[in-house]
Amino acid sequence: MSAANSPPRRARSGNRRDETARLAVLHAADDLLVEHGFGALTVEAIARRAGVAKQTIYRWWPSKVEVLLDTLVMDSEKSLPVPAEKITAEVVRGYFRGFARFVTRDPAGKVLLALIAEAQHDSGTAGNLREHYLDPRREREREMLARGTENGEIAPKLGPDATIDALSGPIVYCALTGSAVPRGLLDTLFEDLLRPRSG
Amino acid sequence: MSAANSPPRRARSGNRRDETARLAVLHAADDLLVEHGFGALTVEAIARRAGVAKQTIYRWWPSKVEVLLDTLVMDSEKSLPVPAEKITAEVVRGYFRGFARFVTRDPAGKVLLALIAEAQHDSGTAGNLREHYLDPRREREREMLARGTENGEIAPKLGPDATIDALSGPIVYCALTGSAVPRGLLDTLFEDLLRPRSG
Amino acid sequence: MSAANSPPRRARSGNRRDETARLAVLHAADDLLVEHGFGALTVEAIARRAGVAKQTIYRWWPSKVEVLLDTLVMDSEKSLPVPAEKITAEVVRGYFRGFARFVTRDPAGKVLLALIAEAQHDSGTAGNLREHYLDPRREREREMLARGTENGEIAPKLGPDATIDALSGPIVYCALTGSAVPRGLLDTLFEDLLRPRSG
Amino acid sequence: MSAANSPPRRARSGNRRDETARLAVLHAADDLLVEHGFGALTVEAIARRAGVAKQTIYRWWPSKVEVLLDTLVMDSEKSLPVPAEKITAEVVRGYFRGFARFVTRDPAGKVLLALIAEAQHDSGTAGNLREHYLDPRREREREMLARGTENGEIAPKLGPDATIDALSGPIVYCALTGSAVPRGLLDTLFEDLLRPRSG
DNA sequence: ATCTAAACGAGACGGTACGTCTAGTCTTTTA
DNA sequence: TAAAAGACTAGACGTACCGTCTCGTTTAGAT
Numbered sequence: 001m002s003a004a005n006s007p008p009r010r011a012r013s014g015n016r017r018d019e020t021a022r023l024a025v026l027h028a029a030d031d032l033l034v035e036h037g038f039g040a041l042t043v044e045a046i047a048r049r050a051g052v053a054k055q056t057i058y059r060w061w062p063s064k065v066e067v068l069l070d071t072l073v074m075d076s077e078k079s080l081p082v083p084a085e086k087i088t089a090e091v092v093r094g095y096f097r098g099f100a101r102f103v104t105r106d107p108a109g110k111v112l113l114a115l116i117a118e119a120q121h122d123s124g125t126a127g128n129l130r131e132h133y134l135d136p137r138r139e140r141e142r143e144m145l146a147r148g149t150e151n152g153e154i155a156p157k158l159g160p161d162a163t164i165d166a167l168s169g170p171i172v173y174c175a176l177t178g179s180a181v182p183r184g185l186l187d188t189l190f191e192d193l194l195r196p197r198s199g
Numbered sequence: 200m201s202a203a204n205s206p207p208r209r210a211r212s213g214n215r216r217d218e219t220a221r222l223a224v225l226h227a228a229d230d231l232l233v234e235h236g237f238g239a240l241t242v243e244a245i246a247r248r249a250g251v252a253k254q255t256i257y258r259w260w261p262s263k264v265e266v267l268l269d270t271l272v273m274d275s276e277k278s279l280p281v282p283a284e285k286i287t288a289e290v291v292r293g294y295f296r297g298f299a300r301f302v303t304r305d306p307a308g309k310v311l312l313a314l315i316a317e318a319q320h321d322s323g324t325a326g327n328l329r330e331h332y333l334d335p336r337r338e339r340e341r342e343m344l345a346r347g348t349e350n351g352e353i354a355p356k357l358g359p360d361a362t363i364d365a366l367s368g369p370i371v372y373c374a375l376t377g378s379a380v381p382r383g384l385l386d387t388l389f390e391d392l393l394r395p396r397s398g
Numbered sequence: 399m400s401a402a403n404s405p406p407r408r409a410r411s412g413n414r415r416d417e418t419a420r421l422a423v424l425h426a427a428d429d430l431l432v433e434h435g436f437g438a439l440t441v442e443a444i445a446r447r448a449g450v451a452k453q454t455i456y457r458w459w460p461s462k463v464e465v466l467l468d469t470l471v472m473d474s475e476k477s478l479p480v481p482a483e484k485i486t487a488e489v490v491r492g493y494f495r496g497f498a499r500f501v502t503r504d505p506a507g508k509v510l511l512a513l514i515a516e517a518q519h520d521s522g523t524a525g526n527l528r529e530h531y532l533d534p535r536r537e538r539e540r541e542m543l544a545r546g547t548e549n550g551e552i553a554p555k556l557g558p559d560a561t562i563d564a565l566s567g568p569i570v571y572c573a574l575t576g577s578a579v580p581r582g583l584l585d586t587l588f589e590d591l592l593r594p595r596s597g
Numbered sequence: 598m599s600a601a602n603s604p605p606r607r608a609r610s611g612n613r614r615d616e617t618a619r620l621a622v623l624h625a626a627d628d629l630l631v632e633h634g635f636g637a638l639t640v641e642a643i644a645r646r647a648g649v650a651k652q653t654i655y656r657w658w659p660s661k662v663e664v665l666l667d668t669l670v671m672d673s674e675k676s677l678p679v680p681a682e683k684i685t686a687e688v689v690r691g692y693f694r695g696f697a698r699f700v701t702r703d704p705a706g707k708v709l710l711a712l713i714a715e716a717q718h719d720s721g722t723a724g725n726l727r728e729h730y731l732d733p734r735r736e737r738e739r740e741m742l743a744r745g746t747e748n749g750e751i752a753p754k755l756g757p758d759a760t761i762d763a764l765s766g767p768i769v770y771c772a773l774t775g776s777a778v779p780r781g782l783l784d785t786l787f788e789d790l791l792r793p794r795s796g
Numbered sequence: 797a798t799c800t801a802a803a804c805g806a807g808a809c810g811g812t813a814c815g816t817c818t819a820g821t822c823t824t825t826t827a
Numbered sequence: 828t829a830a831a832a833g834a835c836t837a838g839a840c841g842t843a844c845c846g847t848c849t850c851g852t853t854t855a856g857a858t
């Protein structure tokens with residue numbers, strides 16, 4: 001019953017990394033991005049908001065984008081897991097629809113857009129984004145398609161990467177330009193690129 | 200013939216806007232972006248490189264992104280005009296192939312990626328990018344598709360915006376993530392979305 | 399009768415110096431100094447207020463302090479002439495009392511204080527102030543004392559410069575520090591330094 | 598003996614104000630004023646010369662004149678203390694002679710002239726100069742005169758402020774106009790204003 | 797029961813760029 | 828040819844963050 005008396009000031013952990021501080025930083029970064037945009041996302045502001053010293057951030061993250069990347073990995077694992085079992089056409093379609101929802105409506109999706117943006121300005125960010133987010137996720141997406149193909153549930157007309165790019169590309173592009181994904185676009189692409197030929 | 204001997208130092212224009220300065224700024228911004236990345240693209244650096252006072256930049260552009268937007272409009276009009284006459288399937292396909300080349304290989308294309316990126320961080324940039332680049336270009340792309348459809352050269356399965364998003368989306372997405380557009384992707388999309396139903 | 403029809407817009411004088419512009423500049427400088435202080439006295443502000451182009455000021459005055467010096471010479475000749483005839487003790491005393499009033503209460507006196515101040519920052523101003531204001535005036539003050547001495551009206555205990563410094567010094571110092579000249583100070587100095595030993 | 602090896606680069610003080618930086622700023626300001634005049638005394642130049650970041654200056658001083666005021670208080674306390682014990686006529690005379698030397702020959706005296714000058718241009722400076730320099734010093738000068746009077750060493754003919762103004766005024770005025778204090782001036786004023794009536 | 801070691805908050809520091817301001821120069825146009 | 832207009836280079840202004848560096852405090856684990 002360590003926190004029973006609900007201390008106004010949290011008990012610090014002394015010798016070990018302070019998990020409370022870590023979470024405070026991640027949430028502060030997320031909140032600032034959503035509430036005030038990337039422009040307000042400075043290390044100083046994160047520290048201020050998290051009630052944490054700047055040095056504590058620099059101790060554990062090389063820069064503010066690594067903080068964001070941590071929140072993205074955490075959030076997207078929760079909000080948008082890549083299906084791994086019982087792959088049907090409907091599951092695959094649902095995944096990409098979920099992806100569209102994630103990047104256009106979920107606040108956590110803003111983090112992905114912000115990191116894609118930042119990657120254009122900084123090659124280090126580009127590398128980290130690929131390594132810790134895009135590539136691992138792509139790998140699991142390929143597996144998803146492979147299983148669906150084995151099952152005969154889908155019959156991709158193109159290679160896995162081309163297929164995923166064809167579906168993810170318009171979604172991300174529309175999100176980046178602030179427009180909605182046009183009605184019918186995803187369904188038509190699905191029909192043309194993934195549906196078993198026949199009838 | 201006062202300026203016949205082409206002075207090494209440009210003759211300033213006095214009362215009127217100095218065209219030489221304007222071009223020096225645009226080229227300096229372009230060069231800096233390509234050579235040293237967006238991080239090195241500060242107003243101070245542009246001014247230094249262009250041999251121009253900072254104030255001259257602030258007099259004519261609200262911020263450095265407006266400078267970039269000007270270079271983008273100028274360059275893309277030259278490198279990637281939207282076809283307006285004799286629209287055939289091949290012309291349309293060639294336009295999108297040219298677009299892919301523009302954003303993945305042309306230095307001027309980096310400007311578009313940088314502006315899409317910056318638009319994620321700043322809503323003013325987002326608005327300006329739409330208003331001065333994306334929307335006008337989209338309008339002409341729609342006209343291109345409309346003419347090709349009237350001619351019977353193409354038969355879009357989707358509405359014009361959906362069609363353009365389906366083609367531009369993967370191109371831009373691949374450019375943003377630093378990967379090549381997968382072989383066959385554009386051709387397959389073309390075949391499926393634009394080709395007359397054979398016959 | 400050049401200005402007989404009092405045009406709303408003054409008639410410019412073509413290839414001769416425009417007297418209207420000259421006076422507008424002097425008055426604008428004076429007004430700005432009195433109304434908004436020396437800090438607001440920029441060449442741009444003077445030009446704006448006078449309805450004159452900056453270049454017109456630079457054409458005729460090396461800098462804004464020369465403008466002020468012109469107004470000072472003009473104004474102080476009018477407000478505080480050095481007595482030259484019928485020098486009595488009372489006339490001399492009245493002159494220094496007038497000087498005290500000039501620097502502490504007359505708006506035109508502020509110009510002198512401002513120029514003394516500026517002279518500390520810029521040796522060119524120091525030279526100009528001496529040459530065009532302090533030295534000529536000192537010369538006439540010496541003559542005033544000399545005549546009074548010849549008349550037997552006053553009997554300076556010190557040399558003329560020392561006498562003038564002893565009287566002007568406290569006046570200027572009090573004006574510069576924003577305090578009033580203490581009651582009795584001038585009279586006592588007068589009594590001690592200028593009054594015939596009597597008997 | 599942790600600092601026994603006297604490091605070539607100073608050890609910074611971490612969390613606390615860096616005394617080395619403070620002194621570097623004060624000396625840089627003093628030096629710049631003496632060497633290049635008030636015109637060269639910009640915050641940027643002080644920072645450059647002191648080897649200090651501009652922000653460090655703005656953190657501790659509202660403006661460059663406050664820096665000067667600090668150097669003045671520091672220097673004049675050292676070069677020109679107001680005598681407080683054993684007040685004799687000679688001590689008082691020596692103090693004012695010292696003051697004359699300070700403002701006309703000591704480089705630190707230039708700071709006082711510069712601040713008096715700046716006070717004409719900015720009322721904030723005027724207030725600060727009074728509050729932090731002129732008034733406290735005047736208070737001690739009054740005490741000096743009071744003690745000398747009690748002792749019977751001097752017998753001021755005027756009130757304390759008038760006496761001090763009568764002596765300081767010509768000194769400052771001569772310093773401001775770049776002329777020497779005329780020979781005999783101070784002695785005569787002393788004789789007339791402070792000397793016991795003989796007898 | 798001390799002592800060591802790490803992580804913490806706080807915040808000063810040297811820097812870089814920001815966007816604004818004024819100085820002083822220059823050129824074109826008008827009268 | 829003077830004056831109005833105003834664009835230009837140059838550089839200081841004061842602010843915001845950057846990333847680094849002590850400080851002194853707090854606590855866990857080793858002595």
